[in-house]
Amino acid sequence: MRLxxxxxxxxxxxxxxxxxxxxxxxxxxxxxxxxxxxxLAAKGMFEEAETALSKTAAPxxxxxxxxxxxxxxVKRGQVHKAAELAVKCVGNHKDPAATAPxxxxxxxxxxxxxxxxxxxxxxxxxxxxxxxxxAVASQQSLTAWIEGxxxxxxxxxxxxxxxxxxxxxxxxxxxxxMTAPNDPARARQLLDGIPPESAFASxxxxxxxxxxxxxxxxxxxxxxSSRAQQVFAxxxxxxxxxxxxxxxxxxxxxxxxxxxxxxxxxxxxxALPTDEVKSACLNLLPQAPDRLRQxxxxxxxxxxxxxxxxxxLAAEAxxxxxxxxxxxxxxxxxxxxAADTEARLSAGVIYRHLARRAQDHPEIxxxxxxxxxxxxxxxxxxxxxxxxxxxxxxxxxxxRTNEQDKDWHRLAEEAARRFPEESAILLxxxxxxxxxxxxxxxxxxxxxxxxxxPINQAARQRMIELHISHARKxxxxxxxxxxxxxxAKAAEWERPGAPSFRLxxxxxxxxxxxxxxxxxxxxxxxGVELAGGGVAxxxxxxxxxxxxxxxxxxxLLRQELVRAQxxxxxxxxxxxxxASAVSGEEARDSNKAVAGLIFRIRGWLxxxxxxxxxxxxxxxxxxxxxxxxxxxxxxxYARLARLREPKDATWRYYQVVARAMGDPDRLSWRExxxxxxxxxxxxxxxxxRTASRIRGFIVGSGPDSAxxxxxxRISEVDLADFDxxxxxxxxxxxxxxxxxxxxxxxxxxxMIAELGQxxxxxxxxxxxxxxxxxxILPVKLRRELAQGIVDSVIATSGRPVHE
Amino acid sequence: xxxxxxxxxxxxxxxDDEIKQRYLALVRAFPPxxxxxxxxxxxxxxxxxxxxxxxLEAKLLRTNDAALSRLKLLFLAPSKxxxxxxxxxxxxxxxxxxxxxxxxxxxxxxxx
Numbered sequence: 001m002r003l004x005x006x007x008x009x010x011x012x013x014x015x016x017x018x019x020x021x022x023x024x025x026x027x028x029x030x031x032x033x034x035x036x037x038x039x040l041a042a043k044g045m046f047e048e049a050e051t052a053l054s055k056t057a058a059p060x061x062x063x064x065x066x067x068x069x070x071x072x073x074v075k076r077g078q079v080h081k082a083a084e085l086a087v088k089c090v091g092n093h094k095d096p097a098a099t100a101p102x103x104x105x106x107x108x109x110x111x112x113x114x115x116x117x118x119x120x121x122x123x124x125x126x127x128x129x130x131x132x133x134x135a136v137a138s139q140q141s142l143t144a145w146i147e148g149x150x151x152x153x154x155x156x157x158x159x160x161x162x163x164x165x166x167x168x169x170x171x172x173x174x175x176x177x178m179t180a181p182n183d184p185a186r187a188r189q190l191l192d193g194i195p196p197e198s199a200f201a202s203x204x205x206x207x208x209x210x211x212x213x214x215x216x217x218x219x220x221x222x223x224x225s226s227r228a229q230q231v232f233a234x235x236x237x238x239x240x241x242x243x244x245x246x247x248x249x250x251x252x253x254x255x256x257x258x259x260x261x262x263x264x265x266x267x268x269x270x271a272l273p274t275d276e277v278k279s280a281c282l283n284l285l286p287q288a289p290d291r292l293r294q295x296x297x298x299x300x301x302x303x304x305x306x307x308x309x310x311x312x313l314a315a316e317a318x319x320x321x322x323x324x325x326x327x328x329x330x331x332x333x334x335x336x337x338a339a340d341t342e343a344r345l346s347a348g349v350i351y352r353h354l355a356r357r358a359q360d361h362p363e364i365x366x367x368x369x370x371x372x373x374x375x376x377x378x379x380x381x382x383x384x385x386x387x388x389x390x391x392x393x394x395x396x397x398x399x400r401t402n403e404q405d406k407d408w409h410r411l412a413e414e415a416a417r418r419f420p421e422e423s424a425i426l427l428x429x430x431x432x433x434x435x436x437x438x439x440x441x442x443x444x445x446x447x448x449x450x451x452x453x454p455i456n457q458a459a460r461q462r463m464i465e466l467h468i469s470h471a472r473k474x475x476x477x478x479x480x481x482x483x484x485x486x487x488a489k490a491a492e493w494e495r496p497g498a499p500s501f502r503l504x505x506x507x508x509x510x511x512x513x514x515x516x517x518x519x520x521x522x523x524x525x526x527g528v529e530l531a532g533g534g535v536a537x538x539x540x541x542x543x544x545x546x547x548x549x550x551x552x553x554x555x556l557l558r559q560e561l562v563r564a565q566x567x568x569x570x571x572x573x574x575x576x577x578x579a580s581a582v583s584g585e586e587a588r589d590s591n592k593a594v595a596g597l598i599f600r601i602r603g604w605l606x607x608x609x610x611x612x613x614x615x616x617x618x619x620x621x622x623x624x625x626x627x628x629x630x631x632x633x634x635x636x637y638a639r640l641a642r643l644r645e646p647k648d649a650t651w652r653y654y655q656v657v658a659r660a661m662g663d664p665d666r667l668s669w670r671e672x673x674x675x676x677x678x679x680x681x682x683x684x685x686x687x688x689r690t691a692s693r694i695r696g697f698i699v700g701s702g703p704d705s706a707x708x709x710x711x712x713r714i715s716e717v718d719l720a721d722f723d724x725x726x727x728x729x730x731x732x733x734x735x736x737x738x739x740x741x742x743x744x745x746x747x748x749x750x751m752i753a754e755l756g757q758x759x760x761x762x763x764x765x766x767x768x769x770x771x772x773x774x775x776i777l778p779v780k781l782r783r784e785l786a787q788g789i790v791d792s793v794i795a796t797s798g799r800p801v802h803e
Numbered sequence: 804x805x806x807x808x809x810x811x812x813x814x815x816x817x818x819d820d821e822i823k824q825r826y827l828a829l830v831r832a833f834p835p836x837x838x839x840x841x842x843x844x845x846x847x848x849x850x851x852x853x854x855x856x857x858x859l860e861a862k863l864l865r866t867n868d869a870a871l872s873r874l875k876l877l878f879l880a881p882s883k884x885x886x887x888x889x890x891x892x893x894x895x896x897x898x899x900x901x902x903x904x905x906x907x908x909x910x911x912x913x914x915x
Contacts, residue, residue, distance in 0.1 A: 006813050062912065067906075070906065071907070073907035074899075074903055074906050075903070075906070079899065079902075082902075099849075102905075105905075106902060106905060106906070108901060109901060109902050109905075110898075111899050112894075112895075112898055113895045113898045113899055113902070141889075143892065146888055146889065146890065146891055146894065147888070148888050182911040183885060195906060197900070197908050198901070198905060199901045199902045199904075200898070200901055201901050201904065201905070202897050202898070202900040202901035203894070203897040203898060203901055204905060205896050209892060227896075228893060228896035228897045228900050231889075231893050232893050232894075232897060234886065235887050235888065235889040235890065235893055236886075236887045236889055237886070237887060245876045246878055247875075250874075250875065250878065265871075265874070272874055272877060273877075276870050276873055276874055276877075277870075279815065279870035280870035280871040280874055281868075283867055283868065283869075283870065284866070284871075285864055287866065309863060313864075313865075314841065314864065318882040318913060340815075342855070342859070345855065345856060345859055346859055346863060349859045349860050349863055349864065350864075353860075353864050385856070388856065396878065399870055404874070463909065647806070736864055784812070
C-alpha cells in the first residue's frame with residue numbers, strides 16, 4: 001500500500017479477508033480499492049475508478065472518497081446518481097473535515113441540477129436538516145428568478161439562505177443579477193465572493209460576462225467563453241430578436257471553423273462597420289486561405305504585401321516552410337527599401353522572423369549569401385532596420401560561433417559607433433578589439449564602458465586582463481620597463497582585498513626581468529599560491545611566462561613544476577584548474593607553448609586518468625588534450641573511464657576521437673556509423689548537447705574536431721588565379737565531383753534511407769564542406785552538387801523507402 | 804483569445820501612449836494582489852505591444868481576434884444589461900459545467 005501498488009494490495013487483502021474477515025483487513029481492502037480508484041481516475045479511466053470505489057461501499061451505502069466517486073459519476077454523465085450520493089454524504093460526519101464543505105457545495109450544485117427527493121433528518125436542526133432547508137429555499141429563489149418574479153419576492157427567499165450555507169454562491173449570483181441593472185460595480189463585487197474552484201464558478205463567469213463592463217475592462221475578459229455561457233449571455237442581455245439571431249448565427253459560424261466565420265462576416269458588411277469586418281476577415285484569412293477570392297471580391301484586392309503575408313502565415317500553419325520562406329521573402333523585399341519607416345521596420349521584423357525559424361526548420365535555406373540562413377536573414381534585417389539592438393547582438397554572437405571573424409569585428413565596430421551607450425555592445429567591442437590584438441582600442445572601449453557602468457565587475461576584470469595582455473606584448477618586445485608600468489595600471493582596477501593571481505604572477509615575472517628581487521619572487525610565489533599552489537599554480541605561472549616570452553624565470557619555473565609534481569598526486573581540482581588555464585583566448589592561440597607545458601606534466605596527468613571523472617567534468621579536459629595534441633592521454637582517460645562506466649557513451653566517443661586524433665576524415669565507416677547512432681541515442685535521451693557535440697565532430701565543426709585549429713578552408717583570395725569566378729566554381733565542382741566518384745553509392749543510399757532525401761542532401765553537403773575542395777565552394781553550388789549525387793543514386797536504385 | 808490586442812482591448816493601430824494608458828487603467832481596475840492571473844495576462848500583453856517593433860511583430864507574424872471581439876460587442880450593444888432571464892436548461896448546463904470543473908480540480912489536487 002505504501003508503495004502505491006494497490007492492485008497487488010487488493011489481491012493480498014482479498015486473500016486475507018477470505019481466510020478471516022478481520023475488521024482491520026476489510027478496512028485495508030477498502031483503502032486499497034480507494035487507492036486503485038484514485039490512480040485510475042488520474043488516468044481518466046472513470047468507469048473503472050467508479051467500479052473500484054463501489055467496492056468500498058459500507059452497509060449504509062457510503063463509499064470511501066465520496067468526492068472522487070461523485071467526480072466519476074459526473075464524468076460519466078450520471079448526474080442524478082451523483083446528486084443522490086452527494087446528498088447522502090452531506091452531514092454524515094464520515095468525510096474528512098477538509099473535504100466536507102467542498103462536498104456540501106458540490107451536493108448543492110448537483111441537487112439544483114437534479115433535485116432528487118429530500119427527506120428531513122430526525123434532528124431538523126442538525127447540519128443535514130439545515131442543508132435540506134437551504135436547498136428548498138435555493139430552488140425556490142432560482143425558480144422565482146427564472147420566472148421573472150419581482151426582486152422583493154426573490155430577496156425574501158434569498159434571505160432564507162445564510163452566507164455560511166453550501167448554497168451561498170447561488171445567493172450571491174442571484175443577488176448580483178438583481179443588482180446589476182442599477183449598480184453593476186456592486187454586482188461585480190458580489191461575484192468576487194465565489195472562488196474559481198467553486199462548483200458555481202462557471203455560473204459566476206457567465207453572469208460576469210453578461211454584466212455591463214467597467215470602463216477599463218477589455219473586450220476579451222467580458223466575452224463569454226463556453227457554449228453555455230454564450231447562451232446565458234444572449235438570454236439575460238434581453239437582446240432584440242434580430243440581434244439575438246445574428247449573435248446565434250455568429251456563434252454557429254465560429255463553431256464551423258474560420259472559413260464559415262469569414263463567409264458569415266463578409267455577408268454582414270451592410271449591417272456592421274466595413275473596416276471592422278474587413279480587419280476581422282483579414283485575420284481569419286491565414287486560417288482559411290481558400291477564401292482569398294471571396295475576401296477580395298467583398299473588400300477589393302489585397303496589397304501585394306498583405307497577400308504574401310497571408311499566404312506565408314497559411315503556409316506556416318500547414319508546416320510548409322519552403323513556401324512560407326518564399327512568401328515572407330517576397331513580402332519583405334517589397335518594402336525593405338520603402339521611404340516609409342514602418343514599412344522598413346516591417347521588413348526587419350519579417351527577416352528576423354525568418355532568422356528565428358531557420359534555426360528550427362532546415363527547409364528555410366536563404367538565398368545562399370551566407371552558409372547559414374539565420375545569419376543571412378539577420379544581416380538583411382539589419383539592412384532594413386539597423387537600430388535593432390537584439391538583432392545586432394545575436395548576429396555578433398553567430399559570427400563568433402561560426403568563426404566569421406572579419407564580419408564579427410566589422411559589426412562590433414559599427415555597433416559601438418551606432419550604440420555608444422550600450423554596455424553590452426561596448427563589451428562586445430572590447431572582446432573584438434582584444435581578439436584583433438588592438439589593445440589600445442580595447443582599453444578605450446573598456447574605459448567608456450566603465451564610465452557608463454562603474455560597478456561593472458566583468459568590465460573591471462576585463463581591464464585587468466587587457467593591461468596584462470598589453471604588458472605581455474611589451475615584454476615580448478623586450479620592453480619590461482613599459483610592461484611594469486602597464487601592470488601598475490592593471491593594479492588600479494583591482495578590487496581591494498581580492499588580488500588577482502594573474503596580476504601577481506605577471507608582476508613577479510616582469511619584476512624578475514627588471515631585477516627587482518627579492519620582492520618580485522615573493523610576488524610570483526604569492527600569485528602561484530593564489531592560483532591554487534602545487535602543480536596547478538606553477539603551471540599557471542609557467543603558462544604566463546610562456547605567453548610573455550620572457551627568459552629569466554625558465555629555470556626556476558621548471559624546477560618548481562617538477563618539485564610540485566613529486567610532492568602531490570593529481571586531484572580533480574588541480575587538473576580542472578589547468579584545463580581552465582589553457583582554455584583562455586591567448587593560450588589557445590599559443591598551442592605550441594601549451595603543448596610543451598602539458599608534455600612537462602604528462603606523467604602527473606597520466607595518473608589523473610584513474611580519478612572518477614563525470615562526463616561534464618571531462619569535456620574541458622578533453623579540450624585541453626586536443627589543444628595540446630595529447631590524444632594518447634585522451635585515449636587513456638577515456639579507456640579508464642569506460643572501464644568504470646561501460647554504459648556511458650561519452651567515453652566510447654572520446655576513445656574514437658582519440659583514435660582518429662581529432663580528425664573526422666580518419667574515421668572508419670563503422671566508427672562513423674557508431675557515432676551517428678550514439679548521437680541519435682543521446683538525442684532520444686534529450687541530451688542535445690552530447691548529440692550536437694558528436695554530430696559536430698562527424699561533420700568536422702564540433703569542439704572536438706582538430707580542424708577547428710587550422711582551418712582547412714581556402715580563402716577567396718586563392719581563387720584569384722581563375723579569371724572568372726563562375727568558371728572557377730564550375731571547375732572546382734567538376735574536380736570535386738571527380739574526387740567523389742569513389743564515394744560508395746551504398747553509403748549515400750543508406751544516408752537517404754536513414755535521413756530522408758532532403759536531410760541526406762544536407763548531410764552530404766556538410767560532408768562536402770569538410771573536404772578540402774568543398775570548403776571553398778559557395779554554399780549553393782555545394783548543395784546543388786549534393787542534390788545531384790542524391791538524385792543520381794535515387795535514379796539508379798529507385799525511390800527511397802524512407803521518403 | 805489570448806492575442807495581446809484582444810487581451811488589452813486596444814485596436815491594432817493603437818500607439819505607445821494609448822497602450823500604456825490602457826494597461827495602467829487595467830492594472831488599476833484589477834490590481835495584481837486581487838487578480839494575479841488577470842494581471843499576468845495584461846502584463847504579458849503589454850510587453851508584447853510596448854514598442855513599435857513588437858507591435859509590428861504581433862500584427863504581421865500572428866493573427867488576432869481584436870476586430871472580431873469588437874464586432875461581438877456590437878451585436879450585444881443594443882441590449883439592456885441583465886434585463887432578461889435565462890432558462891432552467893441554461894442554468895443547469897452552467898451548473899454541470901461548474902461541477903465538472905470543480906471535480907476535475909479536486910481530482911488533480913488529490914492525484915496520487
